[in-house]
Amino acid sequence: MIEEPPLLTVTKDRRRPTEAQIAAFRGVPTGFVCDAMDGSGALDAAISPIGDGRDIDCVVAGPALTADNRPSDLLATLAALHYITPGDVLVGGASGHQGCAAAGDRVMGMLKNRGGAGFVTDGPLRDYAGIVKVGLPAWCTGLTPNSPFAKGPGSVGGEVTLGGRLVRTGDMIVADRDGVVVVPFERIDAVIARLAHVSELEHALDADVEKGFCDPLEITEMIADKRLVEI
Known part of the structure; x- marks a missing residue:
């Protein structure tokens, strides 16, 4: 017989990035962060800005506080509100369940009242008009009026x-209209160190494209050294 688990399990000893580390990610596009992690780090594209970011400025950079819920449940998400540190991004796992909302406008309002910076879930949300009124950045898989327990x-x-990724409390969440990127806590400093170089390369390429650059593979040179063969 399986023993009944506790209703809630809370890890109180939590790691958290420093304010300087958090600040280093503010205003940085998610694409730059992925490039600094060798092209990876983003959550599945199904998790996107609520309303495609039309009505809320969905941009955030902050430490994750995780809440792991069973399908159709949000008890852990509600409990996490008590443990929010201002600036945290609440990551409310819904076990991928799409049959009901993972949260709604009142949860978003309470999260904002606690100083939370944003919300990320792998389920839908509900009460779109209310969430827009709250104005808290949120990423989800869509909308549904069905209620959770x-x-x-x-x-x-x-x-x-x-x-598609493991998110631990204390990991950095960097999110914008392109999606959500997770920077593991252990890699934060290494990623920050690479961001300046990535930004330099990106801005240089932008300038070249504006000037007319249009041959990124240098096809002529590839033909000359036989890396490319035309038939």
């Missing part, structure tokens, strides 16, 4: 798997 069990402050 709050029965548990769930966990807060540990880790959650969503969008």
Whole structure:
């Protein structure tokens, strides 16, 4: 017989990036962050800005506080509100369940009241007009009016798997209209160190394209040294 789990499990000893580390990601496009991680780090494209970012400025950079919920449940997400540090991005896992909302406008309002910077989930949200009124950046898989339950069990402050990636509390979340990127806590400094170089390369290429550059593969040179053969 399986023993009944506790209703909620909360990890209180949580790592968190420094304010300087957090600031280093503010205003940085998600594409730059992925490039600094060798082209990876983004959650599945199904997790996108609510309303495609039409009505809310969906841009955020902050530490993850995770809430791991069972399908159709949001008890851990509600509990996580108590543990929010201002600037945190609440990552509310819904076990990928699409049959009901992972949260709605009241949860977004309470998260904003606690100082949360944004919300990320692998489920839909509900109460779009109310969420727009709250104005908190949010990323989800879509919208549904179906309601979740709050029965548990769930966990807060540990880790959650969503969008094809493992997210641990303290990882950096960098998100914009292109999507959500997760920077593992252990890699934060290494990624920050690479961001300046990535930005320099990106801006240089932008300038070249504006001047008319249109041959990124240098086809003529590839033909000359036989890397490319025309038949």
